[in-house]
Amino acid sequence: MDLQPPPTPPILRSLRRCRAAGLATDLRPPPAPAPELGQQQLVAQARSSIEDLYQLVERPGFAVLLADPTAVAIELEGDPDLVSLARACGVLPPAHLDEARAGTNAVDLALREAQPVQTAGEEHYSMRLHPLAFAAAPLFSAGGQPLGALAIITAAADAHPHTLGLAIAAAQALHNQLRADQLLAEANDQLAELYATLEAMSEGLIFVGPGDEVRRINSRAAELLGVSGRAVAGRPFTGSLGPPPLLRMSLARREELIEQELIWQGRKGAVGLVCATRLVRDRGGRYLGALVTLRLAQSIHQLVQRVVGAEARFTFRDLIGQSPAMLTALHQAHLAANAAGSVLLRGEPGVGKEILAQAIHNASSRTGGPFVGLNCAAVPRPLLAGELFGVEGDPLRPGSPGRPGKIELAQSGVLYLEEVGALPLDLQTALLRAIEMRRMIRSDGTRPLPIDVRVIATAGADIERQVHEGRFRADLFARLSALIVEIPPLRRRGDDLLLLVSHLLQVIGERVGRQVALAPDALQALRAYPWPGNVRELELTLERALAGREKSVIALEDLPAAVVRVAAPLEPPSLASLDESSRLSEREAILRAGRQAAGHLGRTAALLGVSRATLWRKMARYGIAKQDFWAAGGA
Numbered sequence: 001m002d003l004q005p006p007p008t009p010p011i012l013r014s015l016r017r018c019r020a021a022g023l024a025t026d027l028r029p030p031p032a033p034a035p036e037l038g039q040q041q042l043v044a045q046a047r048s049s050i051e052d053l054y055q056l057v058e059r060p061g062f063a064v065l066l067a068d069p070t071a072v073a074i075e076l077e078g079d080p081d082l083v084s085l086a087r088a089c090g091v092l093p094p095a096h097l098d099e100a101r102a103g104t105n106a107v108d109l110a111l112r113e114a115q116p117v118q119t120a121g122e123e124h125y126s127m128r129l130h131p132l133a134f135a136a137a138p139l140f141s142a143g144g145q146p147l148g149a150l151a152i153i154t155a156a157a158d159a160h161p162h163t164l165g166l167a168i169a170a171a172q173a174l175h176n177q178l179r180a181d182q183l184l185a186e187a188n189d190q191l192a193e194l195y196a197t198l199e200a201m202s203e204g205l206i207f208v209g210p211g212d213e214v215r216r217i218n219s220r221a222a223e224l225l226g227v228s229g230r231a232v233a234g235r236p237f238t239g240s241l242g243p244p245p246l247l248r249m250s251l252a253r254r255e256e257l258i259e260q261e262l263i264w265q266g267r268k269g270a271v272g273l274v275c276a277t278r279l280v281r282d283r284g285g286r287y288l289g290a291l292v293t294l295r296l297a298q299s300i301h302q303l304v305q306r307v308v309g310a311e312a313r314f315t316f317r318d319l320i321g322q323s324p325a326m327l328t329a330l331h332q333a334h335l336a337a338n339a340a341g342s343v344l345l346r347g348e349p350g351v352g353k354e355i356l357a358q359a360i361h362n363a364s365s366r367t368g369g370p371f372v373g374l375n376c377a378a379v380p381r382p383l384l385a386g387e388l389f390g391v392e393g394d395p396l397r398p399g400s401p402g403r404p405g406k407i408e409l410a411q412s413g414v415l416y417l418e419e420v421g422a423l424p425l426d427l428q429t430a431l432l433r434a435i436e437m438r439r440m441i442r443s444d445g446t447r448p449l450p451i452d453v454r455v456i457a458t459a460g461a462d463i464e465r466q467v468h469e470g471r472f473r474a475d476l477f478a479r480l481s482a483l484i485v486e487i488p489p490l491r492r493r494g495d496d497l498l499l500l501v502s503h504l505l506q507v508i509g510e511r512v513g514r515q516v517a518l519a520p521d522a523l524q525a526l527r528a529y530p531w532p533g534n535v536r537e538l539e540l541t542l543e544r545a546l547a548g549r550e551k552s553v554i555a556l557e558d559l560p561a562a563v564v565r566v567a568a569p570l571e572p573p574s575l576a577s578l579d580e581s582s583r584l585s586e587r588e589a590i591l592r593a594g595r596q597a598a599g600h601l602g603r604t605a606a607l608l609g610v611s612r613a614t615l616w617r618k619m620a621r622y623g624i625a626k627q628d629f630w631a632a633g634g635a
Contacts, residue, residue: 010109010112010113010115010117011104011109011117011119011123014099014104014108014109014112014125015104015123015125017099018099018103018104018125019125021100023100023103023125023126024126025103025125025126025127026126026127026128027101027102027103027125027126027128028089028090028102028126028128029073029089029090029091029092029095029096029097029101029102029128030090030095030096030101030102031092031094031095031096032072032073032094032095032096033094034094060079060081060082061079061081061082061154061155061158062078062079062082062152062153062154063076063077063078063079063082063083063086063152063153063154064076064077064078064150064151064152064153064170065086065091065093065107065134065150065151065152065153066148066149066150066151067097067107067111067136067148067149067150067151068147068148069111069146069147069148070098071096071097071098071099071102071107071108071111071149072094072095072096072097072098073091073092073093073094073095073096073097073107074093074094074148075093076091076092076093076153078153082153082154082155085131085132085155086132086153089128089129089131089132090102090128090129091129091132091153099112102126102129103124103125103126103129104119104123104124104125104126105119105124105125105126105129105134106118106119106134106135106136106151107134107136107149107151109136110136110137110138110149110151111138111146111148111149112626113601113626114138114146114599114600114601114626115138115599115600115601115602116135116136116137116138116164116167116168116171117136117164118133118134118135118136118159118161118163118164119133119134120132120133120134120156120159121133121156121159130156131155131156132153132154132155132156133153133154133155133156133158133159133163134151134152134153135151135152135154135159135163135164135166135167136149136150136151136152136167137149137150137151137164137167137168137170137171137172138171138599139171139174139175140175140599141175141178141182143182144599146599147178149171150167150170150171150174151167152164152166152167152170203220203293203294203295204218204220204221204222204223204224204225204273204293204294204295205217205218205220205221205291205292205293205294206218206221206237206241206291206292206294207280207289207290207291207292208237208251208289208290208291208292209288209289210287210288210289212236212237212238212251213234213235213236213237214232214233214234214235214236214237214240214241215233215234215289216233217229217232217233220294221292221294224266224271224273224294224296225241225264225266225271225294226266227240227241227266237251241266242264242265242266243264243275243292244262244263244264244265244275246260246262247262247275247277247292250277251277251290251292254279254287254290255279256276256277256278256279257275257276257277258276259274259275259276260274260275260276262274262275264294271296272296273294273295273296274294274295274296275292275293275294276292276293277290277291277292277293278290278291278293312357312358312359312361312362312367312371312414313358314355314358314359314362315358315359315362315363316330316333316334316359316362316363318355318359319352319355319356319359320496320499320500320503321493321496321499321500322495322496322499323488323492323493323494323495323496325488325492325493325494326488326493326496328486328488329356329485329486329487329488332483332484332485332486333356333359333360333485334363335483336360336483336485337359337360337361337363337364338363338364339482339483340365340454341454341482341483342435342454342455342456342457342479342480342481342482342483343357343360343454343455343456343457343482343483343484343485344457344458344459344480344481344482344483344484344485345357345456345457345458345485345487346458346459346461346484346485346486346487347458347486347487347488347489348461348489348532348534349533349534349536350490350533350534350535350536350537351487351488351489351490351534351535352487352534352535352536353418353458353487354373354416354418354458356485356487357371357414357416357456357458358371360456360485361413361414361416361456364414364454366412366413366414366454368412369410369411369412369413369414370409370410370411370412370413370414371410371413371414371416372406372409372410372413372414372415372416373406373416373417373418374387374388374406374415374416374417374418375418375419376417376418376419376420376421376422376423377418377419377422378418378419381424384423384424384427385427385430385443386403386405386443387405387406388405388406388407388427388430388431389405389407389430389434389440389441389442389443390403390404390405390407390408390442390443390445391403391405391442391443391444391445392442392443392444392445392446404442405442405443407434407440407451407453408440408449408451410453411451411452411453412452412453413453413454414453414454414455414456415453415454415455415456416456416457417455417456417457417458418457418458419458419459419460420457420458420459420480421459421460421462421463421466421472423472425471425473428472428473428476429473429476431476432473432475432476432479434451435455435479436479438450438451438452439451455480457480459480463477489531489534490531490534490535490538491530491531497526497527497538498523498527500535500538501518501523501526501538501542502588504538504539504542505517505518505542505588506588508542508543508546509592512546514552515552515589515592515593515607516546516552516553516554516589517552517553517554517586517588517589517592517608518553518554518586519553519554519555519556520586521555521556522554522555522556522558522559525556525559525563525564525566526538526541526559526563528566529562529563529566530566541559541560541563542554544560545558545559546558552589552593552607552608552609553589553608553609586618586622587622587624589608590604590608590615590618590619590622590624591624591628593607593608594624594628599626601615601616
């Protein structure tokens with residue numbers, strides 16, 4: 001009698017679980033409810049792959065089974081005799097094939113282990129399945145979520161290792177098909193979004209192909225030129241729209257045209273338009289056409305004040321920290337958000353004062369108003385008055401409307417003044433008067449303008465000394481510091497560093513398109529460094545550690561010399577335990593790599609740069625199961 005090879009470890013573990021659970025050895029897979037919509041969609045998606053696989057083999061004694069993510073058999077096709085044998089054994093779709101109801105089998109193990117498995121004969125716990133052999137491979141969606149399993153069924157006596165290879169190939173073909181379908185659907189969605197965006201824009205847009213044909217024209221461009229978009233689509237751009245000579249020349253020479261005011265002889269007569277062209281090329285440099293933008297000239301002639309930071313994007317949810325010092329600062333900030341007075345933010349450079357200022361604004365009653373910022377130390381002193389209070393009019397252009405300053409632009413919102421201590425005394429006086437009187441006068445102006453703004457300011461650590469020495473008005477300081485929020489430096493925030501590192505690695509990983517983790521000694525170095533530049537320095541350090549590198553694990557040697565010098569030496573590494581300080585980032589790295597590898601342990605280990613055995617031990621130590629790789633946004 002031929003000796004059977006010993007069961008593989010997953011099969012052995014399953015058999016032990018069945019025995020420990022006291023399952024009967026004559027389990028018959030019980031029937032399952034009728035297929036739901038999701039199961040029917042899976043069958044429809046997989047049917048072509050199942051038929052292709054069956055036609056490829058073209059031999060009797062062979063059937064293909066499809067199971068959903070809960071190990072319910074939902075489709076069975078193949079040789080009629082083998083299908084009859086499978087049904088006699090209880091494999092009659094829809095039927096439960098999970099371990100608890102059918103015992104050890106390859107379909108359940110492929111889903112449980114997230115890897116291909118083959119079982120035959122006595123490797124099945126239930127004697128009812130002994131006549132059969134299963135070769136099963138898990139199915140994953142394009143996003144890495146489990147869809148089910150694809151299995152090839154033969155008689156136990158006909159089991160062959162090559163059968164498992166066929167199952168793996170069929171599962172991969174189905175995965176590729178699903179991925180292609182998803183990409184096509186996403187492309188169609190993006191195209192629809194693009195067309196909707198073009199139609200919603202206030203500018204006229206025309207895309208001209210490389211053969212001078214009108215590929216696309218939005219409604220605004222058709223309106224400005226007095227034509228029908230459908231009538232000119234596909235026709236020659238030059239012949240159907242009669243563009244000005246300078247625009248024709250730029251397209252003929254394939255040169256970009258910076259905004260130029262041109263006279264366009266449209267159907268409605270001559271119209272003054274500001275025109276620009278942007279060349280479009282593929283990654284290989286091949287010319288694909290040009291985008292022509294059109295705007296009425298009169299809209300360009302209006303004086304536009306450029307406002308930097310007029311929108312507050314951050315909220316309290318974006319602030320990361322659980323240390324006592326940070327929780328105290330957040331409590332103070334919440335109190336400031338619910339109050340109405342001016343707020344003074346104190347803290348070292350890089351602690352995130354502007355983020356906190358935006359969070360206070362968005363949590364306040366002024367959240368619908370603008371958030372306008374001005375760095376008092378960055379603007380040259382001769383220009384500060386104009387930036388803060390605006391200019392009544394251009395002396396070289398009598399009667400011009402002038403331009404508003406930051407205070408006017410912040411009407412009904414927040415004026416965020418960085419480094420307010422840099423204001424000269426004359427502007428301190430003017431600012432104090434404006435805050436107290438709720439009125440202001442533009443530079444070189446005479447008209448008082450009503451204002452309604454809330455001031456959030458930041459000041460350096462020497463602001464009290466400036467007040468004592470008379471370089472900063474005490475009454476303005478008192479007015480600005482009605483509410484004070486002290487933001488702690490990073491070195492006083494304890495384990496907040498771990499939370500920040502985990503968050504920043506996730507953000508950077510999304511930006512570079514791969515999961516990123518920290519080596520234990522690198523994380524220890526980050527914890528030992530005092531971070532004089534605070535959170536901003538931490539973010540820059542992590543970004544520079546990955547700049548120009550394709551690696552996914554930041555090692556100690558990737559960090560700046562200043563950080564490495566303060567690092568304490570690590571104890572000799574041990575596979576049995578990990579440095580406690582690296583648990584957060586390493587567990588997260590394992591989960592991210594597992595999701596990227598669609599639950600495949602071999603690829604997961606390769607992404608992490610460790611052996612499969614080491615990966616198993618670390619997963620056990622961190623309590624990570626295969627199912628955690630499939631959970632959307634796993635822990």
